[in-house]
Amino acid sequence: MQKKTNFRKPQGSKNFKRPNRGKQQRPNKRFDDGDKHVIITIKRLGINGEGIGYYKRKIIFIPGALPGEVVVAKIVTDHPQYLEGELVRVKEASLQRVPFPKGVDPRIGGLELAHLSYEGQLEFKRDNVLSALEKYHPRGYKNYKVKKTIPAPSEWHYRNKASYQIEKENHKVSLGLYAPNSHELIDLPEMPTQNEDTQKVERAIRDLIIRLHVPVANRRRKFDGVKTVVVRQSEATKEIQVTLITVGHKLENLLKLADAIFELDHVVSVFQNETDWQNPQVWGNKTTKLLGKKQITEEIMGKKFGLSPRAFFQLNPVQTATLYSEALKLLTLTPDMTLIDAYAGVGTLGILAADQVKQVIGIESIPEAVVDAQNNVSLNHLNNASYLQGSVERVLPQLKNDGVKIDALIVDPPRTGLAKSLIKTLLDVKPESFVYISCNPSTLAQDLVLLTEAYDVRVIENVDMLPQTPRCECIAKLTLRK
């Protein structure tokens, strides 16, 4: 039997937040009832796209289950405040359920919503914003116009960058992504959200590593070798940049591997980035060009952007133009204004707005991205934009103290949102025109609680950059209260 699902109203204890794994005080317990199967009615979706229901009055998270469904689940872990379940079978399916892509492990990150119709995904993403506002209730939140999510032009094959781990176990080389919260690497011959060229290059590199006997890193046995293969393509030029992230500097046949990669279709450069086992991040600090061009060039809304390996760039280049044009539409600019592009990456937003203002000052913490941003200013023949390296929290107050008049501001922070100290500075500086781009509705809503001391929020736009995942970009326009 199929059930029509209503995604509009998240119900139940919507303020429940699954505790951060790192903060667990007591060790997790495997569920004592062994393989016991239970029947659960799913009430709603959690922020990460899992179905949420209740078992013996305790909340249970079941990835792959949809609201309104009745499912058979296996309880796999018993935490003090919640249970983790595994979907065994759907007894009564939602009308919004669609077939999961064939031949792909459903545990893989990046396909958390692939069993939900696209329309349902768009609704879910808007609901996430509404729930976050409801939870933190910034001033006047009931009057915010939270717009319908703008769909992506392609639901599949949109990602232009793949960052896959490589592993060798019992002579089998796997290249793909880890299953969530585990050390199990899932080999990914197919990834339905990945664009075909990057997927092909990833697989070809795996085969070359095997053929050329290039060492593969192994944490357990402390072997040096290739650990991660990053492949990024420009949508505009189709150029592909490859980075081999290695543990250890000199690896047998690494240069032969680079030569062979350089022969693959679209590849214009090969880099090596060096890391070590102590580094919890994917990227290490040292990047060396092995072959080819220093950068690939992307083009958005008629402007060119050179990208070096570590620079941030949106993963869905086609939809990026929509995100940026919506953000710039909401930012009211005039030719006499100074615009601050905070969390600037390679300078995209500031460079796109530069023709409309007197000057742009960008702030970005990663030195390579700042060099890219400065090069991008020249690439686009602009003479009114400059980029500063450092944290926004430190540089913005400096600009204020130096007497820079901050008329307009765009912030596009990482998922953690804005630091309290920065919000304090903003409430003091009070830029006239202010737009906040966020990839995390929860931190956006929390930051709005403080920002609405001086600003009103009328509109929040949602742009779907990553179909099949629970993630969404929101753009909030802040209007200074007179």
Ligand SMILES: C[S@@+](CC[C@H](N)C(=O)[O-])C[C@H]1O[C@@H](n2cnc3c(N)ncnc32)[C@H](O)[C@@H]1O
């Ligand atoms: C979400 S990205 C946005 C980049 C850019 N606006 C775009 O659309 O391509 C966030 C950027 O902020 C940078 N960043 C993170 N924390 C920062 C901080 N505290 N100060 C300055 N930049 C920071 C990151 O390196 C990254 O380039």
